[in-house]
Each structure stands twice: as structure tokens, then as C-alpha cells.
Amino acid sequence: MAITAALVKELRDSTGAGMMDAKKALTETDGDMEAAVDWLRTKGLAKAAKKSGRTAAEGLVAVAVEGNKGVAVEVNSETDFVGKNADFQAMVGKIANAATGVSTVEELVEADLGGKTVATTITDAIATIGENMSVRRMATLEGETVVSYIHNSVTDGMGKIGVLVALNGADNGIGKQIAMHVAAVNPASLSEADLDASVVEKEKQVQMDIARESGKPEAVIEKMIVGRMKKYMSEVTLLNQSFVVNPDLTVEAAAKDAGVEVTGFVRLEVGEGIEVEKEDFAAEVAKAAQG
Incomplete structure (x- = not known):
């Protein structure tokens, strides 16, 4: 048939x-x-x-760099306990290495992992460990130099937050510092040019509405908005943010002083954006008793 x-x-x-x-x-x-x-x-x-x-909102982010390409992959599980499992960690590491040879999650789940696809490997792990798991997302970054950093590392190359930073120029340590900044501050984009235009317009409208509440003339309000939007950009765009290592400099200025240019970044955090339904303990016990 x-x-x-x-x-x-x-x-x-x-x-x-x-x-x-x-x-x-x-x-x-x-x-x-x-x-x-x-x-x-x-x-x-x-x-x-x-x-x-079942909702899988825990797990690990793993990073891998091969030549001028870096990848970050999020593999989810239901509980943080599984993230500490050595077998799970080994599997996530292999998946991250496999990701260096593909471009999308769809390609990754069909990639070979020792004779099995990544999808089959995940399914086998679900049956063995007893929790739902999934390869949720991956991101790639290319550049003259790509630096990786893991925040809250559980083992080499994986943890709760994974960051990649691309540079033009040779890294002399500034790359890791900028990656740590990205992990801590979580910028929305590299620069103003990379920000979603609708997000910028919405923020501008909000600021205009706030300014109009003051009753000032439109000409004055327009000048106020220029300053407020400049402050907004300094808060959400990486290059314009105050560098956490030296707040007297922007990230862009610190990179320039180090002889490099930041051309891109990736930041993945475990469970980011996943809504998890929570039950109180009494409700959980009652539900178990009924089942």
C-alpha cells in the first residue's frame, strides 16, 4: 500500500x-x-x-562555534531537574554541534545524530526519562569573529542563557565582556536600524501622549520627543547602551577602543516567552486524587 x-x-x-x-x-x-x-x-x-x-519550559540553551559561524539552541524539558541530568546534557551538546551544519530548526530535527535523527533521539529520550522534551528554537550568527558565552552554566557550553556576539576584528577579551553585557541587559536590537519600526512608532506615540498631558505647545512637544526617543534608544539598543563593565562608555565606544566593531548578537534564554499554567498545591493534590 x-x-x-x-x-x-x-x-x-x-x-x-x-x-x-x-x-x-x-x-x-x-x-x-x-x-x-x-x-x-x-x-x-x-x-x-x-x-x-505537557508544557516543557525548562531545559538548557547550548552554544557552539565552528569557524566564523556560531549557533545557539534551546532544548526544553518539563523540569529543571532534567536539565541537570548528564544524559540530557550530553544529548543537548550533540544537538548543538549538529546545528552548526544546518540553518533552521526544521533542518535540525531531521539532522543525523549518530545514526538517528535529532527528532528520533528526542523521542527516545522522552520515553526513557519520562518528560516531554523538544528542540524549541535555534539561532545562528556569522561574523569575522564569533564569541560565545553561557550564563548560569551547568556544564561546558550550556546553561540557562546563551549568547553569541559577532565582531569585525580580532577579539582581545572584549567579546566575552560584551556577551556578558547582552546576557545581563537583554537589548532589543543591535542598533536603531534593526528595531521593528512598529515598536519604535508605538513608543513615540506613547511618549507624545505623555508629553501632551503637560499641556505644552506642539512645537515644544516635538523637541521633547526627540530627547525622549534618544533616551529610549540608549536603553534598548546594544550599541547605544552604557557598557556594564564601564558605564562611562557606550558598548559601541568600548568596542571601538578595543579595536573591534560589533556586527551582531544572539541571546536565547530558557523558557523565554512560554506561558506555564500554575496550580497551587491544594489544587494539585485534589487533581491527583481525582485521577
Whole structure:
């Protein structure tokens, strides 16, 4: 029987299994949907799929640099405890290394990891460790020099916050200092030119509304807005921020004094932007008792 994309999608939707696992299950069972579900269960993949609905907001960010390219990858788990697991850490490190050869998360999950895809490796780990896991996102950065930094490191190259900084020029230590600044301050963009125009316009409108509350003439307000927007840019853009190592200098000026130019950065923090549903202890106990 021909294994169509529609069949693979149907099996994925019903079990939560990965695309390659669903396709293999259908191939092994000659397209029999019920048999394919049983095949996934016998391989422990259905068990893993049952966990796929649970929120994975913990885990690790790993960084890797190869030549002029750096990558940062976030691999999530349900609990911080798993992030301290040596097997999980080893898997995340291998995934980060595999990421240096691809450009997107979609390519990464299909990349080879010792004879298995990253997706299959993750699924096997879910079945073994018993928690939902996922490769949530990755980011790449290229430059003449790429420097990496991990904040709250649990082991070499991975922790809670991963930063990459690209420089023109040879790094003499300033790269790590700037990466530490990025980890601490979390700038919105490299420069004003990189900021989302809609975000800038919204901030400008807010500042204008605030200024108008003062009752000053429009001509005065326009001059006030120039100063306020300049202050805003100094707060949210990396190059214009006061350098945490030497607040008397901007990051751009500090880099220039060190003989380099900052051309880009990446910052990934574990769980950033994930909403986690929280229950109080009494509710959790009651829920467990009912189940």
C-alpha cells in the first residue's frame, strides 16, 4: 500500500509521534493505521507522544562555534531537574554541534545524530526519562569573529542563557565582556536600524501622549520627543547602551577602543516567552486524587 502524506499526517495527529516515526510505522505495517499505532506503542513512541501535550519550559540553551559561524539552541524539558541530568546534557551538546551544519530548526530535527535523527533521539529520550522534551528554537550568527558565552552554566557550553556576539576584528577579551553585557541587559536590537519600526512608532506615540498631558505647545512637544526617543534608544539598543563593565562608555565606544566593531548578537534564554499554567498545591493534590 502506498504511504501517502495524508496517512502520515493522520497518524501523527492521532498519536503525536514524529513525522519520520509515523512514516516508518506505516511502512512496517503496510499502511494499516491500527497496526501502526500498536507499532508505535511497542517502540515506546506512543508513550512519548502522550507526554507531548505537557508544557516543557525548562531545559538548557547550548552554544557552539565552528569557524566564523556560531549557533545557539534551546532544548526544553518539563523540569529543571532534567536539565541537570548528564544524559540530557550530553544529548543537548550533540544537538548543538549538529546545528552548526544546518540553518533552521526544521533542518535540525531531521539532522543525523549518530545514526538517528535529532527528532528520533528526542523521542527516545522522552520515553526513557519520562518528560516531554523538544528542540524549541535555534539561532545562528556569522561574523569575522564569533564569541560565545553561557550564563548560569551547568556544564561546558550550556546553561540557562546563551549568547553569541559577532565582531569585525580580532577579539582581545572584549567579546566575552560584551556577551556578558547582552546576557545581563537583554537589548532589543543591535542598533536603531534593526528595531521593528512598529515598536519604535508605538513608543513615540506613547511618549507624545505623555508629553501632551503637560499641556505644552506642539512645537515644544516635538523637541521633547526627540530627547525622549534618544533616551529610549540608549536603553534598548546594544550599541547605544552604557557598557556594564564601564558605564562611562557606550558598548559601541568600548568596542571601538578595543579595536573591534560589533556586527551582531544572539541571546536565547530558557523558557523565554512560554506561558506555564500554575496550580497551587491544594489544587494539585485534589487533581491527583481525582485521577
